[in-house]
Structure formats: structure tokens, C-alpha cells
Amino acid sequence: TNWLDEMVKELESTNAKYTEEEMKERINAEKKLKTFPRLEFGDPGIYERMKKLPSRRIILTHLPPHLLPPSVLQSTAKILVLLRNPKDTAVSYYHFYNNMPVLPSFASWDEYFEAFMKGKLAWGSYFDHLVEWNKYIDHERIMMINYEELKEDQILGMKRIAAFFGFSLSEEDFHRIAKETSFQAMKEKSNETHGKFGDILFRKGVVGNWKDLFSKAQNEEMDRKFEDCLGGTKLAGKMKYDVYCKA
Template sequence: MDTHYFQHKGICFASLLYSQERLQYLENEFHVRDDDVYLVSYPKSGTTWMIEILSLICRNGDVTWCREVPNFMRIPWLDVGGIGVKLVDEVHSPRFLASHLPIHCFPKSLFSSKAKIIYIARSPKDVLVSLYHYAHMSYLMKKPSSFDELMEDFLQGRVPFGSWFDHIKGWMQMKDKKNFLLVTYEDLKQDQRGTIKKICTFLENELEEQAVDLVLEHSSFNSMKKNNMSNNTMVPDYIMDTKNNQFMRKGIIGDWKNHFTQEQKEYMDSIYHEKMKAIDVKFSWD
């Protein structure tokens, strides 16, 4: 199956799931509610993991919902067209919605609301490796001929949802807002309990320690990999090659070290430091 992109506000989107009409509607007409919670991320930054964590927090650690309902129905994707529109429209308040949109494409009504934003970020090197494997199973990305080719496209923003650098720098404009929480994939790996409790505090939904234990247990990589409602095997085969679906591959940090040459590392580091030098945020991977 061929993958086609279209451009919206200088960003690539896969026409298989996205449309100009939906994106324009979201930006200009979609009404953000004050009790909404938006999970925002650049692709391959840990969104699926965070959806599971939020699903469990909403149910005080009870795993039943996660085992009976696919993750894309529990926390629907705001930006997706087709059935995605119906899923978003049917969510009852308080709504939990996921999005990969850069800040300049997001609904304008967000910025005059009290809605909460949880932004999950990940080391761009690990994002790139994950994107490379994802591109070989998903019809939402053009399959690169080599890792070098994808690296160059990634660094130049010629991939779906545009530049990682622009995406993260755009959303970091909100870092000092009380309705904005930055979480990194690395934070979750290195201190999952502490990070989950931080999320609970942000959501004003403090859990008992026993409930936190359940969130930890059922959002573990092994638990999610075995759960067909969470490991994306329920995704339609016109979106992903389910026969070769290794969507949940390793769930580790630092896998880039198994893929990058020294030359690639130095090249990406030089671009990273140049593009990120003006940002006043210290990330876990810096």
C-alpha cells in the first residue's frame, strides 16, 4: 500500500487518517472544555504507554477497562478523521484526548481554557530509532530506503507531524503554565512510581499506594505487550501490517546506541545543540 502525505501549515500528514478539513475544523471551530485533558506528544515518544497509565489512573488502578476496550477508544485521537471523529464526539466529560499536533495546529480555544495538557517527550535519538522500525510496519509513514535517509528527513522535518525540534520547542512555550505538565519517557523509565504520582497530583486525582501499585503493574511493558487492547494489534490492517506487528519492541531507553554509528551520533548531536541552544529546559537525556 502506498503512503501519501499532504501539507498543512508546512507540516506533513498522512492522508490515510488525516484531512485538511478536519485539521482546519479543529484549529478554528473545535471547542476545548475547561475539564478536558490532552495528552500531547511527538510520535514514538511514549504515547501508548501514557494512554495506559492515564486509563488506569482514571479507574483507580482497575485493569478491567484496559482489558476490554482498545486504547484508541479509551482515549481517542483528536486529530484523526473518519471513525476518530465519532469517537471524539462521543466522549463524555471530563474528556481525555490524545494528539500529535504541533502547537500552531492545535485548537485555538485551548489557549483561553483551563484544560490540562500532559506533554510526553523522549530523546530524539530513541524517537528516530522507533520511527525507523515503525515505518517498516505502518502505512502512515513512507518506508525509508535506509536509516541515513530517515535521519536526514527527521532532522529536516520531512516526516509526519514535522520537525521534532519545532514540536517540542513550540509546546515548551507553555512550560510555566499551571495547566501544563511535562513528562519524559526517561522519567517514566527511571522513576515510574514518582512520575505517576506527579501525574495524579496534576490531575487532582491522588491515588492510594495500593492503587498506584496496580497502575505500575498493569502499565508495565510486559503487561501491555500481552494485552491486545493495549499493544495495537487491534489497529486495522489498512493502517498497520499486523502480521509483522512489533509495535511494542523493547520499551527501553538508549536503544539508539545499537543503531547509530559514531559519525551519525556526532552529526545529530551538532544539530541538536544548535537547534535547542535557546530553549530554557533541562531534559532527562541532556
């Protein structure tokens, strides 16, 4: 989400052609939030402060649809949903859990895997999350994009995102933004952009890291779980599970 956030902000600001003064105003407005601009973080006053963010507001969340304010889905707001294959998601979340001071650590990957499969983690079950978003896959104001397709061809992915939001950029703009928001570029400047959380948020940024940790039994268990929850759905087809999650 941090990677996608940076991409969308760059696309939006390039399209809007903000002056230096306007950019300062936007940056200062975000600083006044006094937390990450996520719907689920912060004190109750965060929502009032978010209202004061200059348009267009770009707000992130890990929440599923039923926990979003109903007004979000009923308004003209557009929602970009980032999907990632569940095996890499599990591995990424494992390292995040064990490195984030405010979350409990797991003694082993096996212990964590059991908790992941049962949804006994912060933000709940990733499978439930996917099942719920699948209900909105044909919604005209919701676009779903895969982490994997962004990794394979970031420029093509950004062009699709720009078209969804109605942004107009040149070919040169897309190439510049791709360079500035590459995983390596963002990791290198993460200490200034994300402070002490930089190293936690930007670890590897690769596809297929799950193969280093999953046992044969775990691999088969997740295949069954995915099939039970999402087999035959449009979301499953979009995620290309057979491409990214088969050994």
C-alpha cells in the same frame, strides 16, 4: 503515547471509582469514535463524536501547539506533554515507519536519518515540535514529563501526573497500576487492545537503543542540531540531553 494513555486512564478511573455500568458506558463511547481517539485521525465527524465522550475526556494527539484548536489552550483543559530524547525518538520512529503499512518504508537507516534531521516525515520535524512546546513550559495547565524518568521510576512519575490532574490514589493503587501498565504487560495484551497494530506500537520500550544504530558522524550531527535548536532552554534542561544522549 499509548503507554502514557493507558497509565492516565487507569489513574483517572481509579480516582473516579466508576461502577461497572459507567465503565461500560465509557468503553462503548470510545468504540463509537470508530478510530483511535487522536485529534488528528479520522473523518471530520470525529470531533462531534468526541464531544459525546463522557467527562473526563482523555484525548491524545501528536500535534504541536499551533495546530491544536485554540480553545484547547484557552479552556480549563489540562495538557500532559510526553517528551522523549530525540535519538531514541528517531530510532523508534524509524521502526514505526518501516513497519506501518500506510507509511512509506526507508531502504536504510542512513536514508531515514537524513529525512528525520530535515523533518521530512509525517508530523514534521521533532526539533520544531520541541521548540514550540518549550514556549509553554511554564504554562500552569501544561505539565511535561520525560519518557526516561517514567521508565526509571514509573510510580514516582504517576504520582506527579496524579497530582497535576488532582487525582487521589492510595499507595497500593499506584503499585497495581504500575504492574498492569508495565511495557511487558501491555505488549502481551496488545493484540486485544490495539489489534494488528499491537506489534508495531509495542516494540522494545527501552532507553538508549539509539546507540545500536547511530554512527559517530550522525551522533555529532544530532548533538549540534539539538544545541542549535534548544541549547540553554528550560526544555533542554528538563530533557537531560547530556544524560540520555551522550555515548
